[in-house]
Amino acid sequence: MPEPEPFEPLESYGEEGRAIAxxxxxxxxxxxxxxxxxxxxxxxxxxxxxxxxxxxxxxxDAWHDLRRNPVFIISGLVILFLVIISIWPQLIASGDPxxxxxxxxxxxxxxxHPFGFNGQGCDVYTRTVYGARTSVxxxxxxxxxxxxLGGILGGLAGFFGGAWDGFLSRITDVFFAIPVVLGGLVxxxxxxxxxxxxxxxxxxLLGWPQLSRIAxxxxxxxxxxxxxxxxxxxxxxxxxxxxxxxxxxxxxxxxVVATIxxxxxxxxxxxxxxxGVGLKPPTVSWGIDISSASQYIRxxxxxxxxxxxxxxxxxxxxxxxxxxVRDALDPKLR
Numbered sequence: 001m002p003e004p005e006p007f008e009p010l011e012s013y014g015e016e017g018r019a020i021a022x023x024x025x026x027x028x029x030x031x032x033x034x035x036x037x038x039x040x041x042x043x044x045x046x047x048x049x050x051x052x053x054x055x056x057x058x059x060x061d062a063w064h065d066l067r068r069n070p071v072f073i074i075s076g077l078v079i080l081f082l083v084i085i086s087i088w089p090q091l092i093a094s095g096d097p098x099x100x101x102x103x104x105x106x107x108x109x110x111x112x113h114p115f116g117f118n119g120q121g122c123d124v125y126t127r128t129v130y131g132a133r134t135s136v137x138x139x140x141x142x143x144x145x146x147x148x149l150g151g152i153l154g155g156l157a158g159f160f161g162g163a164w165d166g167f168l169s170r171i172t173d174v175f176f177a178i179p180v181v182l183g184g185l186v187x188x189x190x191x192x193x194x195x196x197x198x199x200x201x202x203x204x205l206l207g208w209p210q211l212s213r214i215a216x217x218x219x220x221x222x223x224x225x226x227x228x229x230x231x232x233x234x235x236x237x238x239x240x241x242x243x244x245x246x247x248x249x250x251x252x253x254x255x256v257v258a259t260i261x262x263x264x265x266x267x268x269x270x271x272x273x274x275x276g277v278g279l280k281p282p283t284v285s286w287g288i289d290i291s292s293a294s295q296y297i298r299x300x301x302x303x304x305x306x307x308x309x310x311x312x313x314x315x316x317x318x319x320x321x322x323x324x325v326r327d328a329l330d331p332k333l334r
Contacts, residue, residue, distance in 0.1 A: 061328075062325070062328040062329050063328075065327070065328040066324060066325070066328050069324050069327070069328070071320050071323065071324045072320075072321065072324035072325070072328075074320070075317045075318070075320040075321040075324065076321060078313065078314075078317040079317050079318065079321060082132050082136055082314060082317070083136065085129055085132050085133075086132050086133040086136040086137065087133075089129045089130050089132070089133060092129060093125065093126045093129040093130065095123050095125075095126040096126065097122065097123070097126045097127045097129075097130040097131075097284045098122070098282055098284075099122070099123070099126075100120045100121040100122040101117075101121040102120065102121045103121065104117045104121045105117060105118070105119055105120060105121045106118070106119055106296060106299060106300040106303070108300075108302060109302070113125060115128060115302060115306045116300070116302045116303070118289065118292065118293060118300075118303045119292060119293070119295075119296055119300070119303065120292075124289075124302065124303060124306050124307070125306070127284055127289055127307070128286070128289070128306050128307050128310050130284045131284050131285055131286040131289060131307060131310065132286075132310065132314070133284075134196065134269075134279065134283060134284060134285045134286075135266045135269060135270065135285065135286055135311070135314060136266070136314075137196060138196050138199055138200055138203075138265065138266065138269045138279075139262045139263070139265045139266040139269070139318070140262065141196075141200050142199075142200045142203035142204060142207065142262075142265040142269075143258050143259075143261060143262040143265060145200065145203075145204035145208075146203065146204050146207040146208050146210075146211050146258065146261065146265075147211055147254060147258045149204060149208040149211075149212075150207070150208035150209065150210065150211025150212040150214075150215060150254075151211055151212075151215045151251075151254050153168060153208065153212050153215075154168070154211065154212035154213060154214065154215030154216035154219070155215045155216070155219045155242070155246075155247070155250070157169070157212070157216050158215065158216035158217065158218070158219030158220040158223070159219050159223060159238070159241075159242060159246065165216070168212065168216075171209075172209035172212055172213060175206060175208075175209040176209055178206060180206055180268065181271065181272075181275075183202070183206055184202055184268075184272045184275075184277055184278070185275065185277055187202055187205075188202055188272060188277040188278065189277050191277075194279065194280040194281070194282070194283050195283075196279065196283070199269055199272060199278050199279060202272075203265050203268060203269075207261065207265070210257070210261070211254060211257060211258065211261075214253050214254055214257050215250070215253075215254050217253075218250035218251075218252075218253045218254065219246055219250045221250070222245075222246045222249045222250040223241075223246055225249070227245060228241060228245050228246060231244075231245050252329040253329075255325065255329070256322060256325050256326040256329060257322075259318065259321055259322035259325055260318070260319055260322030260323070260326075261322075262318045262322075263314070263315040263316070263317070263318030263319045263322070264315075266311070266314055266315055266318070267311070267315045269285070269287060270285070270286050270287030270290065270311050271287065272287065273285050273286075273287025273288050273290075273291065274287045274288075274290055274291040274294075275291075276291065286307040286308075286310060286311045287311075289303070289307040290304060290307050290308055290311070293307070
């Protein structure tokens with residue numbers, strides 16, 4: 001028969017052995033717990049990406065992706081520049097956009113006037129810079145109004161459903177049947193005010209159905225999640241579920257569509273002003289300048305080139321920003 005192996009005391013295994021020897025069977029449990037903790041720490045890796053690291057939210061993940069997206073960076077810088085010159089146009093344009101000299105009408109570039117003069121002898125460069133204020137103001141205020149009105153109505157319809165949902169759906173169908181430009185020609189043709197408010201009101205009136213549909217669908221999807229059902233089972237009120245659980249998880253599509261729509265509203269303002277029913281002189285607007293320059297396009301193309309180029313760059317920047325935000329917030333791309 002083979003001789004049995006000599007018994008080695010637990011103390012020979014070091015501190016672990018002495019711990020087991022002193023605590024009995026319970027010591028083995030303590031040792032296993034210690035080994036599990038050590039394993040968890042090792043799994044954290046050199047970057048600390050272990051269980052102790054807090055999980056990132058959708059918004060932190062989106063910001064992490066946006067900071068590395070060149071499209072977002074370029075469009076963001078362009079928009080930041082537009083916002084700055086909209087608030088302080090005198091930083092890069094020292095002249096008065098309404099100061100005109102008919103003796104210089106349609107003249108080209110000159111020292112101190114790099115964009116030349118328009119048909120009334122006004123500095124095209126100064127009017128292009130000051131026109132950014134009007135376009136950005138109209139676009140931002142219209143987008144905010146559309147997002148608030150459409151988001152609230154669509155969110156309530158998606159959450160409560162029933163007769164309110166059916167009624168809102170039929171109302172949005174009616175508004176979708178109205179052509180935007182034709183509606184502007186009819187509604188704004190009777191307005192004599194030269195301020196931006198009638199144009200903003202018109203955009204909000206015809207723009208909220210789109211955001212309403214987006215918000216409705218997003219809320220319907222969000223309210224079916226388990227955490228909302230759990231909150232309902234625990235007795236949470238409708239207002240608490242809407243504000244604390246549904247809105248933060250349903251607002252992303254609304255933000256994406258609103259960002260892209262902002263550039264569309266700037267373009268729509270220029271279109272309505274070009275047709276003569278939007279903003280009116282003496283308001284400085286890219287649409288007004290494009291309209292007045294269209295009849296001189298052969299003799300003085302610079303009058304049309306600069307305001308039209310500024311409008312195109314602005315609209316493109318907001319659309320690119322919306323596309324970048326959409327890619328960052330879309331869970332299907334993760």
